[in-house]
Amino acid sequence: MTEKPEQPSTILVGENARQSDVDQPWEQDNQAWWDWYVTLADNSEQRTAELSAVPPMPSIDLPSDAAIFEELRVPYALTREHCEAFRRDGFVKLTNVLSPEAVIRLRQELTKLLGEAFDTSLDGGVQDRFLSLEMAWLDNPVIKAYVLSPRIGRISAELLNVPSVRLYHDNILSKEPGCGRTPWHYDDHHFPLATNDVVTAWIPAQPIPIEMGPLSFAKPLSVFELVEAIEFNKFDTSYDRQIAEVFKANDVVVEESPFEIGEVSFHHNLSFHTAASNRTRQSRIVLANTYYADGARILDQPTMVSGDWQKFIPGASPGDVAASKLNPVCWPVET
Numbered sequence: 001m002t003e004k005p006e007q008p009s010t011i012l013v014g015e016n017a018r019q020s021d022v023d024q025p026w027e028q029d030n031q032a033w034w035d036w037y038v039t040l041a042d043n044s045e046q047r048t049a050e051l052s053a054v055p056p057m058p059s060i061d062l063p064s065d066a067a068i069f070e071e072l073r074v075p076y077a078l079t080r081e082h083c084e085a086f087r088r089d090g091f092v093k094l095t096n097v098l099s100p101e102a103v104i105r106l107r108q109e110l111t112k113l114l115g116e117a118f119d120t121s122l123d124g125g126v127q128d129r130f131l132s133l134e135m136a137w138l139d140n141p142v143i144k145a146y147v148l149s150p151r152i153g154r155i156s157a158e159l160l161n162v163p164s165v166r167l168y169h170d171n172i173l174s175k176e177p178g179c180g181r182t183p184w185h186y187d188d189h190h191f192p193l194a195t196n197d198v199v200t201a202w203i204p205a206q207p208i209p210i211e212m213g214p215l216s217f218a219k220p221l222s223v224f225e226l227v228e229a230i231e232f233n234k235f236d237t238s239y240d241r242q243i244a245e246v247f248k249a250n251d252v253v254v255e256e257s258p259f260e261i262g263e264v265s266f267h268h269n270l271s272f273h274t275a276a277s278n279r280t281r282q283s284r285i286v287l288a289n290t291y292y293a294d295g296a297r298i299l300d301q302p303t304m305v306s307g308d309w310q311k312f313i314p315g316a317s318p319g320d321v322a323a324s325k326l327n328p329v330c331w332p333v334e335t
């Protein structure tokens with residue numbers, strides 16, 4: 001019998017390192033995946049040592065959840081320019097996808113869920129970590145409204161130019177004060193789907209100034225071709241560093257800009273992106289929902305970097321159409 005492969009969060013060296021490689025499945029949970037993943041980021045160029053204060057969230061009265069859910073249903077006025085930008089650049093940042101009220105409500109709920117799951121308070125209770133939770137939509141009606149939102153599902157389908165999208169997963173991501181960079185990557189590595197019609201809606205639950213580490217994108221989309229030959233290395237920061245070097249040598253433009261309240265970015269699975277460290281005292285909380293074209297299949301050989309994908313498409317095998325009960329169609333709305 002062959003031995004079960006070791007996992008990379010127990011960092012392997014020498015002899016053992018050769019027993020494990022990227023083509024093996026990931027066998028730990030999503031949190032362990034993120035704990036490992038952020039160790040692959042080069043943090044040698046820390047911008048400032050001090051954590052800064054950010055303005056508090058606006059203090060406004062919230063409408064009922066029913067009113068917020070209605071807002072998550074109504075279409076967004078997506079323009080041809082938005083779609084062209086997405087296809088050319090691999091991402092688009094859209095303002096006013098959510099109202100300030102909907103952002104505040106989202107943050108309340110995400111803070112509650114993260115606080116319970118990690119037994120901590122947010123905004124300083126824990127430092128330097130990248131916390132993650134997924135599949136919260138299954139038991140939480142508020143999160144469900146944001147994850148299965150027809151407004152967000154329709155934007156995703158229109159950007160991909162496909163008639164219908166399904167949910168791959170929701171991902172609550174909280175980059176805590178002091179946590180370092182997110183390594184350069186494209187998501188194609190992470191999803192076990194045999195299609196490039198995949199988009200992630202990255203929905204901040206507060207404004208994100210530069211010092212909090214907004215998601216940042218290399219453009220245009222085709223820059224992934226410059227770095228295709230760079231081999232992923234799961235043990236150190238060399239992949240991240242080499243990508244940055246190639247982009248610099250080729251004068252690749254990186255869009256790193258703040259997110260205003262209610263602004264949401266949508267990125268394609270071949271879009272290269274990164275995020276700086278969180279140098280503020282507030283948690284950088286985000287809901288990242290990934291959608292894909294209905295009809296897509298699972299790869300014949302999902303890899304370790306695909307994370308614990310079986311959790312998100314239960315009961316499915318490599319090669320199957322990805323359409324489990326955890327992958328509802330989010331657009332068009334099924335009646």
Ligand SMILES: O=C(O)CCC(=O)C(=O)O
Binds near residue numbers: 215288
């Ligand atoms: O939140 C981050 O820093 C990274 C998120 C990310 O890479 C993604 O949602 O695809």
Ligand SMILES: [Fe+2]
Binds near residue numbers: 185186187273
């Ligand atoms: Fe990503």
